Amino acid sequence: MKQHDGQFLPSSNSTPADGDNRTRRVTPNPINDFALRSPSSAEWGAHKKNVRIVGTEDKVLRRVRSGVLEATEQVEIPHSRPALLLYHAKRILIGSPIASTNAERERLTKLKALAVLSSDAISSVAYATEAILFNLAGAGSNHLGLTFPISMIIIVLLGIVAISYRQTIPAYPNGGGSYIVAKENLGTVPGLVAAAALLIDYVLNVSVSVAAGVLNLASLFPALSPFIILLDVLLVILITVINLRGVRESGSILAFPTYFFVFTALLLIFVGIMKAFVFGHQPFIGQFAPISQTEPLTIFLLLRAFATGCSAMTGVEAISNGIPAFQKPETRNAATTLTWMAVILGTLFFGITVLAMTFHVEANAAGNPTVIAQIATQVFSGPLTFLFPIFQIATLGILILSAETSYSDFPRLTSLLARDKFLPSMFSLRGDRLAFTTGIIVLALLASILLVIFKGSTNALINLFAVGVFLSFTLSQTGMIRHWLRVRGPHWRRSMLINTMGALTTLLVALIISFSKFLEGAWIVILLIPSLVWLFLTIQKHYITFERECRIEIPIQPENIHSRLVVPINALDRAARQSLAYARAISSHVTAVHVSINEDDAALIGKTWDIWQQEHIPPEEDTHLLIIESPYRVVVRPLLAYIDTLHERHPDDTVTVVLSEYVVAHWWENLLHNQTTFRIKTALLFRPGIVVINVPQHLGGRHSLPSVVK
Amino acid sequence: MKQHDGQFLPSSNSTPADGDNRTRRVTPNPINDFALRSPSSAEWGAHKKNVRIVGTEDKVLRRVRSGVLEATEQVEIPHSRPALLLYHAKRILIGSPIASTNAERERLTKLKALAVLSSDAISSVAYATEAILFNLAGAGSNHLGLTFPISMIIIVLLGIVAISYRQTIPAYPNGGGSYIVAKENLGTVPGLVAAAALLIDYVLNVSVSVAAGVLNLASLFPALSPFIILLDVLLVILITVINLRGVRESGSILAFPTYFFVFTALLLIFVGIMKAFVFGHQPFIGQFAPISQTEPLTIFLLLRAFATGCSAMTGVEAISNGIPAFQKPETRNAATTLTWMAVILGTLFFGITVLAMTFHVEANAAGNPTVIAQIATQVFSGPLTFLFPIFQIATLGILILSAETSYSDFPRLTSLLARDKFLPSMFSLRGDRLAFTTGIIVLALLASILLVIFKGSTNALINLFAVGVFLSFTLSQTGMIRHWLRVRGPHWRRSMLINTMGALTTLLVALIISFSKFLEGAWIVILLIPSLVWLFLTIQKHYITFERECRIEIPIQPENIHSRLVVPINALDRAARQSLAYARAISSHVTAVHVSINEDDAALIGKTWDIWQQEHIPPEEDTHLLIIESPYRVVVRPLLAYIDTLHERHPDDTVTVVLSEYVVAHWWENLLHNQTTFRIKTALLFRPGIVVINVPQHLGGRHSLPSVVK
Structure with a gap:
């Protein structure tokens, strides 16, 4: 070698x-x-x-x-x-760069992974019970007790989905998100549909959770109300910066709020159950305040209550998607973490639903106070009142942090798509801290744009939410059915049964959500998904064509290259002489072209050239001056016309244009020079087969071609 | 040759x-x-x-x-x-291009020149009398009759200034604006001060006249009131487009409103004088309605009234500035036109002042109805009432068109400044229709910015106005004094006396305006003028340095150029092979550099290179591969560090970087490629002494180096 x-x-x-x-x-x-x-x-x-x-x-x-x-x-x-200042600012914000060889060290422990990857799922216990109660309230207060069986069904469903994903983890140890599973088992398009659905939901999740957090904050501190959009964007920037610090560090920072909420919520449930059933003897389902019925108790109403309650399940797939972020052994750690998450989520959901029933808390349309705030008011009373604001802050924290799951999975999913050429390759590049910078920043931008457009109010966005998750669940579960049919490992029948149940239930939920929210906005998602899939496929097509072209073998050798050089000159000054010397060093076919918008100039340059040529250019050399008179004072186009003609008349030669460009000491000086050079360069960029040589002319001492300056 | x-x-x-x-x-x-x-x-x-x-x-x-x-x-x-569409739109808007050889034909007849160049001066009769009346009103109604003698003094002054400029015209047949006269006779800085003062006034004149026109229009049609800023900007665009059509055509379009106003105003004066003194027998100075005195009748009050009345004289210098726009013989035509203008202006000003006196019209603070509107109401009464709205529309037209004088002189003055290297050279280039496009567009932009900032209300701007005109008058007159002292042609003593009187009077007016309006905004102009002069001098200094450097002779010959080529490659694909072939055709010192952010890639490319080199590169050739491992995943900087080192170690060689750039069929495809190439190019632009060769790789069939494709 x-x-x-x-x-x-x-x-x-x-x-x-x-x-x-x-x-x-x-x-x-x-x-x-x-x-x-x-x-x-x-x-x-x-x-x-x-x-x-x-x-x-x-x-x-x-x-x-x-x-x-x-x-x-x-x-x-x-x-x-200025660049150094920016550099230091960046180092303070996101920390020192981490070498690729240290990637292993940046993995997450189970404790941190649970915090980062399950914050979305766990945060949903703050509103899932409320969603069911609110939907059932349409049928009047008599049927609010149905919240309990519906919640039980959801918890069972959660169990099924969790078990199903536990099976996915060992089958796809490099990340078994819906995209991978659907693509491998069902084909490219279903995979991309799952990916598109998830990406949309991730963006919505960030917007909705940040907006909800800020609205809660503003209701605690009304002085902040005029700055809601600003706070939204600042919060997005804060979460973005934390995530740019890398997976491990964002895990460390974000673990606290998650565990703080889990702890306070468990405390709430423990104290509440003690109060209700040990110290007091309340009925399991209390006497709800009467609400007048506005619609009959139909199966559709029950299904809608069930579907909205299923929002508790968003974020469950995060862990199986994020396997590569775990410390070794990745699959075992991920599986364990998934179990923990399902147990915590199930426990909290069960506990809060029980408390809502026994303390007969109703959801009101304004959502203020929220159902869990009402429970907390009743549970943390008397000597425990001091716990109420703590629980409120913990809830606020987890609501905001549910955005973190998106920050963890969106960049990972886009990097997978980029790896498969469905997105620009920059999505697959790791930044200074080994995070997928492009994905993080694109997520932050999209979420910020949504927040600004919707002025930080997310009522409209919530309707777009959750369709994507259940669509991707369905595709993933269906993919797993095919997987078992193909692989037929041990217990494959049982696994397939679990996945079939999961697929059917999640499909049902997806359909219910799509129908019941179609007019409120779900149609946007249903239109957006095929558009994104089309975009992915177009990008991939481009890359494939590109690579095929790059593989075409052209047995090119230097001796086959015959250059013809064109040197546009304005006068026979230093720049022109240097460019001409450089051109003549490459080839003996050199044409200096002067576009003249003034006949006197043309005559002058012709005369100067004549003298110079006699002195400097050997008679056998093919170096000439061509003057193009331009009565309409157009400079660039006649030059291009000449270059094109030359290119066309000599298809076997390589036409090369030598441009000298002044490099000035201050940016404003560019206003005084280079406009023509810049326009020639831009125009030549779109001409096929023209090579452009830039000879920089530095003003202020140094010359471009150092060989002769000494 | x-x-x-x-x-x-x-x-x-x-x-x-x-x-x-x-x-x-x-x-x-x-x-x-x-x-x-x-x-x-x-x-x-x-x-x-x-x-x-x-x-x-x-x-x-x-x-x-x-x-x-x-x-x-x-x-x-x-x-x-798309470019063709734009082209056709441009042709419809501003007409077909005119060849430089047809420049002569584009000159103005006296009739058109009078319209274009004197619209500013003539429009001022619409408000000059009012300005005097308003200032005198402070001393109560008893002294309003003083308006007549003050107007007479202004008319005499106008005569002096006009005679003085008539002398300037033959002395400076290529344009004798204040800039030229002051520069030639008093030195560069006084010339630039005059130029800066005039440029400021030109911009203000456009803003003020457009804003005044639109406000008048909005008071006629109140439905337009919400769209004032929009209308301002649209009007500026309209006047700009008309001016981009060239001097001759804008002259044709704009002649009508000027003559229409002159005709209707003369009619007003004729009818008014007939009514007052022929049919009626009114006293020359009528009985004004009583106004209580708010300040004593001091010399300062009289001076202020005089100074504001002098606004009638703004625009007088336009003709001597615009000599090159006249048909041949330029100087005679310009001199005649100047006389016409002075006569028309003097007649209208005299007539309107007489009418204001005899019809005892008072100025009110709101300026609504204006003094000439009040005169017109009284004069065009009875069977002539139908003439009143016609006169109103004519006044509106001339007010808006007073902007035209700025459009005519601003680009001409900036082109003179650019010719003398005090402004970027593009100001001196003539556009498609031989107009100075850059000057016109810059004027329009500056005026629009002022209009938008001040929301189309120009009360604040009016205070900045007129200082510049009188400052430049003074400098020009003083310059002419020196001129006569130097030249001493026939009647030089008389000429000098006239110019001395002109200089003293205009200096007095300039001082009065500066003092009486200093706090209201004249200070801005007084600060802005030295800033502009500094800018002009800085630009000139840059151009002079630049030209001095370009003249440095470097006896460079092709045989002195020793190139060392660096070819950054991503893989050994078609682009890399073509770039390498091109590089090897130039020099035998070729280093292919691969920056590796992935060890597997590096190993692969090393292996591929090895095989390729053995097959294609003769062993005596100095072509090598260098791999730079980049554990922090930074691509551009290590490459630059290598290029810099090479450049430093071999100061006598010319380091040339060969970049292959993909030229894609659609703009969005650039998002998928070229980021690295683009960043390398940008970074190299600021490295002294590095030549960059772009080898375009066209996707979609054509290859860059046509020599071997056949």
Whole structure:
């Protein structure tokens, strides 16, 4: 393997025996290491004020072995003052960069994973019972007791879904989200449908949970009311920054609010049950305050109550989607965490429903006070009153943090889509802290846009919510049925039965939600999903075409390239002479073109050229001046017309345009130069087969072609 | 003179005897002419939908003589559909382009010049008398008769200034505005002060006259009131478009309103004087309705009344500034036009003041109804009542059109400043219709910004107004004094006396305005003028430095250029192979650089390179692969660090970076590619001494280096 062997690099700096010794990376030696200077050490001349004296400690590249260099951490440090300021701000906000080799260390413990991945699911106990009560209230207060059996059904369903996902985890150890499972078992389009549905729901979840959190905050502190949109956006930025710090650190920061809520909610349930059944002797289902019936108790009403209660199940798939974020052994840890989550979620949901029944709490249309706030008021009374505001704050915390599940899964899902070429490749690149930066930022942007458009009020958004989750559940469960049919491992019949039950129930819920909320906004989601799928497929088609084209073999050799050079010149000044010299060094077919909007100029340049050519250009060389007179004072188009003609007349030659561009010391000076060069460059970008050479002309001392300046 | 002799152009298409025959331009011959194809005829391949079959009638370039082509009118016609649409819209708005050779034809007749250049001056009779009356009203109604002597003094002053400018015109036949006269006679800084003062006043004049016009319109049609800012901006756009159609055409369009106003105003004066002194026998100065005195009749009050009345004189310098716009003989035509203007202005001002006196019209603070509206009500009464609305509309027209004088002079003054390098050179370029497009558009933008900021109410702006005019008058008159002292032609003593009187009076007016309006806003102008002068000088300094640098002779020859080529590659795909071939055709020092953010990729590319190098690269050639491992997943900076090091270690060589850039068929596809290339390009733009070669990779069939595709 003949590779570049430090031939541009002085060998005196490197020990002769350093060959392939990779351990040198771990113990850098400032003397023996090959020290390259920092990026901006070359910014002398026009940029003197930014120059930094660079010592050996400031190394950017380090020699690993023959033909291989390695970039050090220094590579990220910029040297111009504003860029350095930005860099430090970024380091303070999101921390120091983490090397790819340390990826393992960034995994989540079960405790942190539970906090990050289940915050969405657990937060839903704050409103699931209320949703059922509110729907049943249509049939009057007599049937509110039905909340209990409906909740039980949901808990059973939760169990089924959780068991089903536990089966998915070992089957798909690299992440078994709905996208993967549906794609592998049902085909690309169902997979993309699941992905599109989930992405929409993730964005909505962030908007809704942030908006709900801020509204709660504003009702605690009314002075904040005028700033709701601002607070929404600030909160999104805060969560975004925390997530850009990487998976492990966001896990550490966000674990507390989750466990704080779980603890206070368990306390509420314990105290409530003690009060009701141990110290007091309340009936299991209390006497609800009378509400007049507005509609009959139909099966449809029951189904709607059931469907809205199913909002408790959003977020359940987060864990199986997030397997790669777990510490090793990933699958076992993920499975255990899933069980914990289902148990906690089930317990809390059960407990709060029981308390709502026995303390006969009703949901009111305004949602204020909420059902759990009413329960807490009754439970934390007397000497326990001080616990009420604590519980309120814990609820607020978990509501806001339910956004975190989206922040965890959205970037992961988009990175999977990018890996499969359904999204731009940048979604699959990990940022400084190994997080999928692009996905996080796109999620934050989309959620912020929704918040600003809807002015932080999410009543409209809530109707779009949850369709996607159940659609993706259904696809995932159906995918698992096919999986069992294909694989037929041990107990495959039982597994398939569980998944079939899951698929049918979640399909039913998806249908109920779609129908009952169709006019309120679910139609948007139902239109958006196919649009996204179309987008994914278009992007993939583009990448596939692109790669096919890149694979076309062209047996090109340097001796086949015949260049014809065009050098647009404005006058025969330094820039023109340098560009002409560079052009003549490449080929002997050089045409200088001057577009003249003024006959006197044309005559002058013609005369100057004549003298110069006689002095400098050997008579055998094919270097000429072409003047294009432009009576309509158009400069760029006649030049392009000439270039195009040349290209067309000589299809076997490579037409190369040499442009000299002035590089000025201050940005405003660009207003004084370069407009024509810029327009030529832009126009040539869309011309096929024209090579463009930029010869920079630095104003302020340094010249472009250093060979002759000494 | 060895010039390019159609060597890339087939000689079969051109008759052998067409040599230097310039008449062929006038009689184009589609067969014999050298027909080059249109700019986009080369847009095949990826851009198929935009391709247009190009016939002989669609020629863009035409051969004039050996080494000289000429661009035809076709050169402006774009070929992509959106650009063509824009082109047609532009043609409808501003008309077909005019060749530079037709510049003569675009000059103004005296009649049109009078309309365009004096609209500002003439429009001021609509408010000058009112301004004097309003100021005198402070001393009570008893002294309102003083309006007449003050007006007489202003008319005498107008005569002096007009005579003085008549002397300037033959002395400065290429345009004798204050800038030129002050610069030539008093030095650069006084010239720039005059220019800055005038530019400010021109912008203010547009804002104030458009705003006044729209407010008048809105008081006629109250339904328009909510749309004042929109109407302001639309009116500015309308006047801008008319001016972009060129000097001659805007003259034709705008002549009517000016003459319409002059005619109706003369009619008003004639009818009014007949009514007052022929049919009736009114006293010359009527009995004004009593107003209580609020301040004593001081000399300061009189001076203030005089100074504000001098607003009648703004716009007088427009004609001497605009000499080059006149038909030949320019100076005689301009001088005649100036006399006409002074006579018309003096007559109208005198007549309206007399009518105001004899009909004892008072100015009210609201300015509604205006003094001339009150006069018109009284004069056009009885059977003549129908003339009242006509006169109102004529007044409205001239008020709006007073903006036109600014549109005529601002671009001309900025083009003079650009010619002298005090403004970016684009201000001196003539557009399609030979108008100074940049100046017109900048004026429109600045005026629109003022209108939007001040919400179309110009009370605040009026206080900034007129300081500049009188400052520039003073400088111009003072310049003329020095001129006579230097030149001492016939009657120089008399001329100098006139200019001295003019200088003293205008200085007095400038001082009075500055003092009496200092706190109301004149301070802004007094601060703005030195800032603008500083800006002009800074720009000139930059251009001078730039030109000095461009003149530095570097005896560069192609044999002195030693290129070292760096080819960043992502994989060894088609793009990389083409770029490498192109690089190897230039130099044998070629380093392909792969920045690896993934160890597997690095190993793969190393292996592929190895095989490829053995097959394709002769062992004596210095072409190598360098892999830079980047554990922090940063791609651009390590590459730059390497390029900088190379540049630093080999200061005598020219480091050239070959980038292959994918040219995609749709703009959105750029989101899928090129981010890295784009970032490398941007970063290299600020590196001194690095040449960049772009090898475009067109997706969709065509290949970049056509030599081997056949």
